[in-house]
Amino acid sequence: MKTVSMFIPCTVDLFLPDIGEATYQLLKRLGVNPVYHEEQTCCGQPAINAGYIKQAKEVAKHFIEVFGEDGAIVSPSGSCVCTVKFHYPELLCDEPAWLARAEDLAGRTYELSQYIVDVLGVSDLGAFYTGKIAYHESCHILRGLGVSEQPKKLITNVKGADFVAMKFSEICCGFGGEFANNYPDISEAMVKEKCENYIQSGADLLLLCEPGCLLNIGGYLSRNHPDKKVMHLAQFLNDAIPFRGKEN
Amino acid sequence: MEIRTEQFVEIAKKELKNARNKQFLSVLPLAITISRPRSMQSFPDPEAANEYGRAVRAEAVAGMPELLEEFEKNALANGAKIVWAKTAEEANAFVLNLAKERGIQYVTKGKSMITEEMGLNDVLQESGIEPFESDLGEFIAQQLHKPPFHIVGPALNIPVEEISDLFIAKADMKEPTTDPVKLGYAARLYLRDKFHHLAMGITGVNMAVAETGSIINVENEGNIRMNKSSPKIQVSIMSLEKVVPTMADAMHMIRLLCRNCTGQKLSAYISIDSGPKKSDEVDGPEELYIIILDNGRSEIYQDIQAREALRCIRCGACLAACPVYCKIGGYPYGWAYSGPMGQVLNPLLLGLEKTQDLYHACTLCGACKSICPAGIDHPKMFLYYRVQEANSDKKAAGGFITNKTAKFFDLWRWGTTRAWRWKMAVKTARPFVNRYAKDGTINKTIKPVEGWFRTRNLPAMARKTFHERWAEINKKVTSDQ
Numbered sequence A: 001m002k003t004v005s006m007f008i009p010c011t012v013d014l015f016l017p018d019i020g021e022a023t024y025q026l027l028k029r030l031g032v033n034p035v036y037h038e039e040q041t042c043c044g045q046p047a048i049n050a051g052y053i054k055q056a057k058e059v060a061k062h063f064i065e066v067f068g069e070d071g072a073i074v075s076p077s078g079s080c081v082c083t084v085k086f087h088y089p090e091l092l093c094d095e096p097a098w099l100a101r102a103e104d105l106a107g108r109t110y111e112l113s114q115y116i117v118d119v120l121g122v123s124d125l126g127a128f129y130t131g132k133i134a135y136h137e138s139c140h141i142l143r144g145l146g147v148s149e150q151p152k153k154l155i156t157n158v159k160g161a162d163f164v165a166m167k168f169s170e171i172c173c174g175f176g177g178e179f180a181n182n183y184p185d186i187s188e189a190m191v192k193e194k195c196e197n198y199i200q201s202g203a204d205l206l207l208l209c210e211p212g213c214l215l216n217i218g219g220y221l222s223r224n225h226p227d228k229k230v231m232h233l234a235q236f237l238n239d240a241i242p243f244r245g246k247e248n
Numbered sequence B: 001m002e003i004r005t006e007q008f009v010e011i012a013k014k015e016l017k018n019a020r021n022k023q024f025l026s027v028l029p030l031a032i033t034i035s036r037p038r039s040m041q042s043f044p045d046p047e048a049a050n051e052y053g054r055a056v057r058a059e060a061v062a063g064m065p066e067l068l069e070e071f072e073k074n075a076l077a078n079g080a081k082i083v084w085a086k087t088a089e090e091a092n093a094f095v096l097n098l099a100k101e102r103g104i105q106y107v108t109k110g111k112s113m114i115t116e117e118m119g120l121n122d123v124l125q126e127s128g129i130e131p132f133e134s135d136l137g138e139f140i141a142q143q144l145h146k147p148p149f150h151i152v153g154p155a156l157n158i159p160v161e162e163i164s165d166l167f168i169a170k171a172d173m174k175e176p177t178t179d180p181v182k183l184g185y186a187a188r189l190y191l192r193d194k195f196h197h198l199a200m201g202i203t204g205v206n207m208a209v210a211e212t213g214s215i216i217n218v219e220n221e222g223n224i225r226m227n228k229s230s231p232k233i234q235v236s237i238m239s240l241e242k243v244v245p246t247m248a249d250a251m252h253m254i255r256l257l258c259r260n261c262t263g264q265k266l267s268a269y270i271s272i273d274s275g276p277k278k279s280d281e282v283d284g285p286e287e288l289y290i291i292i293l294d295n296g297r298s299e300i301y302q303d304i305q306a307r308e309a310l311r312c313i314r315c316g317a318c319l320a321a322c323p324v325y326c327k328i329g330g331y332p333y334g335w336a337y338s339g340p341m342g343q344v345l346n347p348l349l350l351g352l353e354k355t356q357d358l359y360h361a362c363t364l365c366g367a368c369k370s371i372c373p374a375g376i377d378h379p380k381m382f383l384y385y386r387v388q389e390a391n392s393d394k395k396a397a398g399g400f401i402t403n404k405t406a407k408f409f410d411l412w413r414w415g416t417t418r419a420w421r422w423k424m425a426v427k428t429a430r431p432f433v434n435r436y437a438k439d440g441t442i443n444k445t446i447k448p449v450e451g452w453f454r455t456r457n458l459p460a461m462a463r464k465t466f467h468e469r470w471a472e473i474n475k476k477v478t479s480d481q
């Protein structure tokens, strides 16, 4: 059985562990063996974004030590995957031995929907759902990783689901980590528009593949439109696949 | 031009409430999602055309010193006069002295970002020389004493009624109208008269071609051409990075510029000047001055990473692509250059201390980078500035970066490099973070992240983190086997 190493980002670990569990279940149902290194923590993205690269470097090295030998590393967060794939080699560019390890790791790290569709070659998970679904194209997944068709394939293959277009689905929701807190007025205007476009799309469920966007959009909906649902794709799919017994 | 980059948050707050701007800005993203792709499709291979453009800009910037020398040599041979100016003050003083020397009462100007950067209008005005902006949008912005709202359309946001009133008061228009053609005509009549008796016209430069010593201007209104062909003296001002190696390079960049700027294949007017009027020619200025302005760029050039900023061709595409710009418009950026290109350029030209908000007010969404025809990686530039800021945190006054932030990240590093420390930190933080949690949700402000809670809730910190859940999953898996 193929073994894959789960990289569960800190936001999921601390605030959204259901997504982590859904990732685990999904991978298992796809016939791979998901493992989780308990030594993992955070990929270092907050420090990189704040300019504290000295600290980020050490965190990157910790990450590389933890995941260094794995054949495939899969994460339910595109931005964290971008950190590993693109920022680690930049951070470690003046330490050749580490750089080589970082570059090597970069090639083996995948976003979850990308891994399912591109590597496992599965685009229909046999899931069922009745309702209209919209999809938010998270910045780092779309522009960072170039991943867009993969999650949409997984969604359109859900039986009974009606995939609806959402206006400006590819425009940022206004999260941006520190940005959401430091520029609340601008961030609010952005997330408000995102939610309005979601509501206008007529969908009753918004799916996405990025925990950061989920905290932002979900946090705004929970405060302002509590009847509107937003979910991580992994969790949605895991819930929408009928239970076939002998799973844990 | 007054520098207001430090008032970013304040001005942004105000602009967010401006209903009129909002309406205009809400359709701006369509320029990127619809018109730009449509115009790029007219290239046989749009991605190749982009790549070619990016390579031209990278190469031109890398070879800038040599290219400028070549340009100077060829422009001199064409009969132009070359003036090197180290600073904006030097360039302003040159223009002012020249105007005074020739007894000039007023000048007309083609729209140019570089003269905004220099603050040339103020300098001329203070000495009693009236500068008339001849680009319609720039003319409106000038009369209203407003900075450019957008680098390409400086008055895009001004309501037509306001323009009508303005033209009655300032441009000899007789009756109010909201008809854009009539408004354009009124401005034209007013400015034509200025062109008629013009002694000195001032323009910027879109591209300077090293191999031929020519300067090129791209426009849609024809006013720049008037500025260059009506007067005896033409003064064209360029910053160092306008130079490109060959005419073929310039032509390709113009194709990209027009498509990215206005979605046109070609703008209505493109004028190329290779020297002043020759003895056997009937038209053109008798004297052509080309001012090559440094204003900090040769220093930027020394820094290989920062140098990337010099690739910008001022197409303005990144403004429409930017979700932040599309909420707040151009004023909060506080200077000549706005949107992502301003966020990249202003910190280098004005210093990191004065422009902290510019390189922080970004979600790093990468929309700008994905469309930039000059190949600028804006988010990477912002991170570069943030690194420099973090390294100099002891000196920085106020802003986000304080010693507290540095201490936080030291502590965070400690907690993040060992899982046992991570878990311990989680256990300590959880009751504190969750003290207001109700039904798994926190909707009461927690300091120091009050910004987050202004409009959003946060899920409570998990009763069991994934780490803790994994321990259970693992136990189950092992016992099942």
Ligand code: SF4
Residues within 6 Å of the ligand: B260, B311, B312, B313, B314, B315, B316, B317, B318, B319, B340, B341, B368, B371, B372, B373, B374, B375, B376
């Ligand atoms: S940074 Fe790029 S997209 Fe923005 S104005 Fe300059 S060339 Fe155009």
